[in-house]
Amino acid sequence: MSTSPRKKLIEVSLPLDAINTAAAKEKSIRHGHPSTFHLWWSRKPLAACRAVLFASIIDDPSSQPERFPTKEAQDAERDRLHHLIERMVPWEATQDEVLMKEVRDEILTATGGNPPSVSDPFCGGGSIPLEAQRLGLEAFGSDLNPVPVLITKALVEIPPRFANHPPLTLTVKKVKLGSWRGAQGLGEDVRYYGEWLRNEAKAHIGYLYPNAKLPKELGGGEATVIAWLWARTVTCPNPACNCQIPLTSKWNLSTKKGKETHVHPLLDRTTSPVSISFQIRKGLSPEEGTVNRRGATCVACGSAIPFTHIRLEGKAGRMGSQMIAIAAEYKRGRIYLPPDENHIKIANSAVMDEKPTEELPKNPRDFKTSNYGLTSFGDLYTTRQLVALNTLGRLLTKVRER
Ligand SMILES: [Zn+2]
Structure with missing residues (x-):
């Protein structure tokens, strides 16, 4: 008797177009998706995880010749399974209890009522344990990094403990809402x-955290600051210069098509040492940043500055910082504004x-x-x-x- 493992659906074929479409769409979901609750930089699309887990458990029909003896029968069954995957991968499908029960039942039938548990030893953003749980599988996850451990605990461990419970903060208004x-x-x-x-x-x-003041040409008023952008600084070692060099690998703030914006360092050579202020300009920066893999360059005198100098200055506690721009919310997008003296004072206070x-x-x-x-x-x-x-x-x- 042969003991070779049965071929799984994932080893034969997957409806990749549907999975790709659902995975790409997920990126723009802002409500209810785990990506909105903590940033994890290599979060795997839930659609792909769901499809991969399902197709790794379900046999390919060709490995069940007793049930699907002909190629036609196998193709028809494979089509049915593909269609089920196509229906389960969209984000909206996760809210469809009837469909999700159909998927879980399919797994139960295929595994004789004894589905495997899933362990993801490097769980990262927790997509695989989360989807395993959704498919009715016992899920485990671990990671060396405590951040993914926390994310995954919040995704798969804590919510089931409070499933179908009313909130602790029940108010009269909320009671009216009924079931939870x-x-x-x-x-x-x-x-x-x-x-x-x-x-x-x-x-x-x-x-x-003061609001930014919008200039008159943008209608005036105030805007919520998203981020204050700072650059660390070191003193130029050229004794004839001695200016404070902002260390930045790039001056571009936005490279998005149609929204290109950059910081322009403005030199005032009437002071000694030269003083540098910053303007916000449209378009991409014509200049490279002041620091790259080889070292830094002084914006004022052009001297090449080796990393050894920057490191020594840092170790001696002589590294400074300069605000180079403010990013603020504006018309459901963001806008960049020049540094604000008052904001610098507040930050330093x-x-x-x-x-x-x-x-x-x-x-x-x-x-x-x-x-x-x-x-x-x-x-x-x-x-x-x-x-x-x-x-x-x-x-x-x-x-x-x-
Ligand atoms: Zn210099």
Whole structure:
């Protein structure tokens, strides 16, 4: 008797067009998709994971000649399975309980009621354990990096524990809504406490995050800042120059077609040393950044600056920083504005409370910051960032009391 394993559907064929289309569409989903709850840079499309898991469990009809004796019968069955995959891969299908039950039943039948469990030892963004769970399989995940562990716990471990529970924060209005399916109750609590936490944080440290002032030609008014863009600086070693060189690998802010924008460093040669300010200009930057793999170049005098100089300056605590642009929300998109003196003052006014002093690993190949004198975890953050993280951390522990 032959004991060779039966061929699985994935080894023969998959409806790739449908899977590709669904995977590409997923990228633009903003509501309810795991990608919106924590950024993971190599998140695998859920559609592809769902299809791959299903087709790895289900036999190809050719390996069941007792049920599908002819090529025609095998083709017809394969077509049926492909059609089921085509229906299950769109994002909307995950909300279709009837369809998902059909898929789970198909797996149960194919595995004699004893489906395998799935383990993903390097689970990253958790797409595979999440989809395994959706297909009714017992799912395990692990990762060396604590960030994916947290993401995956939040995706596959915590929601089932609160499935079909009403929220803790039941109000009269919410009671009227009636039943709470799946993670709806948990989601409501996360939204409620999240809003509380955001409002508290805003009251505590909102003054450190001023709105940007829009110029008159853009209608005036204020806009929420998405990011303040800074460059580290070092003093030019050319004694005749001595200016503060902004270190940036690129001046382009946006390379999106039709929205090209860049920072232009403006030199004031009437001062000594030369002072540098920054303008926002349309189009792509005609100049390369000031730093590349070989070293840096002074914007003012053109001197080549070796990394050894930059590292020595960093280790001596003489590296500075300059704001080079502000990115703000504007008409459902973003706009770039020049640095604002008041914003710089506010950023520098943040007062350090607690700074993590744990040393970074002494491994200059993978942890390069110590080459520049940034040797502890706390050194990786600006004072304002640390104040914000500390504030959020403290508020998080207070959520329990509420
Ligand atoms: Zn110079």
